[in-house]
Amino acid sequence: MADVARHAGVSTQTVSRVSNGLSNVEPATRDRVLASMRELGYRPNRAARALRSGQYRTIGVIMFTLSSFGNMRTLESISIAAARAGYSITLIPVEEPTQEHVTKAFARLAEQAVDGIVIVIEAHFVSQADVELPEGLPVVVIDSSERDDYPVVDTDQAMGAQLATQHLLDLGHDTVWHVAGPSDSYSATRREASWRATLERAGRAVPPVVRGDWTTASGYRAGIDLLQREGVTAVFAGNDQMALGILRAFHEAGRRVPDEVSVIGFDDMAESDSFWPPLTTIHQRFDVVGQTGIEVLVAEIEGQQALPETFMVETRLVVRESTGPAPSVRLA
Amino acid sequence: MADVARHAGVSTQTVSRVSNGLSNVEPATRDRVLASMRELGYRPNRAARALRSGQYRTIGVIMFTLSSFGNMRTLESISIAAARAGYSITLIPVEEPTQEHVTKAFARLAEQAVDGIVIVIEAHFVSQADVELPEGLPVVVIDSSERDDYPVVDTDQAMGAQLATQHLLDLGHDTVWHVAGPSDSYSATRREASWRATLERAGRAVPPVVRGDWTTASGYRAGIDLLQREGVTAVFAGNDQMALGILRAFHEAGRRVPDEVSVIGFDDMAESDSFWPPLTTIHQRFDVVGQTGIEVLVAEIEGQQALPETFMVETRLVVRESTGPAPSVRLA
DNA sequence: TCCGTTCATGTTGACGTAAACATGGCCACA
DNA sequence: TGTGGCCATGTTTACGTCAACATGAACGGA
Structure with a gap:
């Protein structure tokens, strides 16, 4: 900064003013300083600035x-x-x-x-x-x-889970199974609670929760688990990755989606629209x-x-x- | 820092030495300073430190x-x-x-x-x-x-593309089609060049490149394109997302993977092992x-x-x- | 006992910047 | 023409830290 000041024939303070775009500098002086800054490759020192300003x-x-x-x-x-x-x-x-x-x-x-x-x-x-x-x-x-x-x-996790659950109920499913995220996750428990509340409000049976850990692998395991249960026609997965694992398990077992069983996810990943079949899901902003x-x-x-x-x-x-x-x- | 020094009854320099873990400080003094630092909630100021050290x-x-x-x-x-x-x-x-x-x-x-x-x-x-x-x-x-x-x-993009192409040739495919990334992408052009070189080295026909832009949507379009061509039995996708789009296009058309056509990706995304079918791909580290x-x-x-x-x-x-x-x- | 050495600790100053205050020229108005 | 005020610019200083040098106590060997 001192070099720039010397080069432009002004004080360091004026350089500082130009550098910060303050108002009160003669246009001619400003241009001269800017030219010197460019010529000398001057870059303000962030550390000094931060030290001085506290920001x-x-x-x-x-x-x-x-x-x-x-x-x-x-x-x-x-x-x-x-x-x-x-x-x-x-x-x-x-x-x-x-x-x-x-x-x-x-x-x-x-x-x-x-x-x-x-x-x-x-x-x-x-x-x-x-x-x-x-x-x-x-x-x-x-x-x-x-x-x-x-x-x-x-x-609004609760709103999302409600939308998902209600969507499936509106399609005529008796109830909705839920593959939840880990129980120590706040989002997972909020989604689960809202799913449960929505079912109860509709007077439906609340099936046992199948627990995953957000990964596709856990979704796959959950899918295999669900295949062995009776009357599973609708599954609400805690996120899209688990939904993907569930879809894979259903494919392998020849269970047709959505003809035999519906699956809905949560997140709306970039890839979800290209899953097979393209995944119905809750879009998070x-x-x-x-x-x-x-x-x-x-x-x-x-x-x-x-x-x-x-x-x-x-x-x-x-x-x-x-x-x-x-x-x-x-x-x- | 001055407060800590005063509180501990030492100079700021000693505080600095303790703060930086330098050797030459009496243990008793060190403990006293550390106690004061804790009590006063002292945090070294990064800006000042950076200003002083230039780092x-x-x-x-x-x-x-x-x-x-x-x-x-x-x-x-x-x-x-x-x-x-x-x-x-x-x-x-x-x-x-x-x-x-x-x-x-x-x-x-x-x-x-x-x-x-x-x-x-x-x-x-x-x-x-x-x-x-x-x-x-x-x-x-x-x-x-x-x-x-x-x-x-x-x-090593070239190595990856070669592995992918060779894998398909080894499986008995006459040639391998390529859905490439955008032509202004360096990775895409390197993969494409290596795919081409591998085919030529094996004396195989080099089919025209189908161009995508890394997205699943472009993969889907590429898949539809490929469905209309004759003799496509093996496809090397420039990345896993495009491979996913291709799989979807093939599913929709009832083209069985891998019975009728093989698809390989590039990247090995976390989800690739749960695609349907689980995607053969090139793992990037x-x-x-x-x-x-x-x-x-x-x-x-x-x-x-x-x-x-x-x-x-x-x-x-x-x-x-x-x-x-x-x-x-x-x-x- | 004296002197040199070592080591813990203190004092001073500088890093680059910008706020606060100082200076001096110019203009407007009485 | 004198005076007050405004504006561009300069000077001084402090931000928090640490390197360099200074100081003085303790200790060992001659």
């Missing part, structure tokens, strides 16, 4: 590494929304979904140079983690339980979730104390070809 | 937003490897794969506080982009053409690519000038159920 213009994102379609999409929209708001994204990965690694990740986070953080981690890990977030650091929590300490942005998260966080960083609040993002039913009328209805 | 301990990653399975996996392994090496990751997203957005992203990158950068972008965008990388900034390029200015880490990239970059940052060099990561054939003997062979 890093950086947001930390802590998440289970991009193992899932949803996380990946969320991260994508977070990073784009942050870039638009003039913030960088620092990624703090959690190597494995264990308490130990979550705690480690939060420790790394604590020594980061960030103005605020986005937490995209299963709630029970966060609460159990030996977390010492720097006081006063703005935080927003995504896809987790409601909290009274931080704002939360979440997909991960882009909206990420964007809203950043908006809330930036408001917290730049504005006043944001009130802890929960922002719900809607879901939408996408009907494709893996769901159809119940077999008995068809016969009638 | 940010941060690596920038510029990539087309996590649109593809491969990018996502690569980013995952990059972030974990970086964390292990004591570096943070700053993500610089490219909103859309256009020249304009790539240039914008590089502009943002230039004002980042990073010690080095990983470029995960199609080569032709990088060369055409109006890129002014800060001089002397260590760089590693992933999944791109060889360069003489920066080290490159790349999957994205984890190794990311990890190697960070190793090379960190060596460049911390060590001497790394010689520009290309690191090849091997691929591997994963045989599942979407490929089988050629129909004519079966009849014989």
Whole structure:
């Protein structure tokens, strides 16, 4: 900066003003400084700027590494929304979904140079983690339980599960089986509870839950399990990957979808429309979730104390070809 | 820091020494300082540290937003490897794969506080982009053409395409059709060239290339195209997503896989083993690519000038159920 | 006992930037 | 013509940390 100032024949302060686009600089001076900056290849030093201003213009994102379609999409929209708001994204990965690694990740986070953080981690890990977030650091929590300490942005899981279950009931199925995600997952339990509530509200029998772990392999196992049960005509899978595994199990057994059994997923992965058959599913607006998260966080960083609040993002039913009328209805 | 020093009754320099784990501090003093740090909730200021040392301990990653399975996996392994090496990751997203957005992203990158950068972008965008990388900034390029200015880490695309093509020839197919990725993609053209070379080396006819754009939808269109051609018994898809689209087109037309036509993919997505039928494909070691990239970059940052060099990561054939003997062979 | 060495700890200054305050020229209005 | 105010620009200083040098106590060997 001093070099630029000397080269342009002005003071460093003037260079600083030009660099920050402040108003009160003579156009001629500004041009001279800009020319010198270009010529000397000047780049403002972020560290010095941050040290002086106390602002890093950086947001930390802590998440289970991009193992899932949803996380990946969320991260994508977070990073784009942050870039638009003039913030960088620092990624703090959690190597494995264990308490130990979550705690480690939060420790790394604590020594980061960030103005605020986005937490995209299963709630029970966060609460159990030996977390010492720097006081006063703005935080927003995504896809987790409601909290009274931080704002939360979440997909309306209950609405989605209800849409899925109701869709199948509307097609004439007596009841709907559910292949749920792991019981320690907040999303999984919310979807499961809403599925159950929807069945009960309709006065239907609630079949036992088949438990998976979000992977296609667990879906496949669940599918084999379901094949051995009587009267399974409709299955609501906790996510699209498990739905894919279920479809595979049904194919292998020669069980026709949707003629004999309907399958619905949750997420609407990019590939779901090309599954065989194309998967009826619940579309999640991960882009909206990420964007809203950043908006809330930036408001917290730049504005006043944001009130802890929960922002719900809607879901939408996408009907494709893996769901159809119940077999008995068809016969009638 | 001054508060901690006062509280512990030492100088700030001693606090600094404790904070950095330097050797020459009396154990009793160290404990006293640590206690004060804890009590006052002291966190070292990264900006000041970076300003003083000239090191940010941060690596920038510029990539087309996590649109593809491969990018996502690569980013995952990059972030974990970086964390292990004591570096943070700053993500610089490219909103859309256009020249304009790539240039914008590089502009943002230039004002980042990073010690080095990983470029995960199609080569032709990088060369055409109006890129002014800060001089002397260590760089590693992933999944791109060889360069003489920066080290490159790349999957051995040629080997993978050869494995795929040869696998189908070995099964008795007369030739192998190819659904390629976009012609401006470096990976796509390398796979295509290797497929062609393998066929020619075996003295087989080289069918016209069917062009896709990596998406399942384009694979579906390619599949419909292939259905109208004569003598298609083996298809090598440029990636698993297009393979999925092809499978769907074949299913809809009642063409049996692999009895009537074999399909092989490239990537080995997490879901590929649950496609119907489970997809034979080429497994890419994205984890190794990311990890190697960070190793090379960190060596460049911390060590001497790394010689520009290309690191090849091997691929591997994963045989599942979407490929089988050629129909004519079966009849014989 | 004296001097040199070692080691724990303290003092000073600089990294690059920008806020706060200072300066001096110019213009408008009385 | 004098005076007050505005505006472009300059000067000073502090942000938090750590390298370099300074200090002084303790200890060992002659």
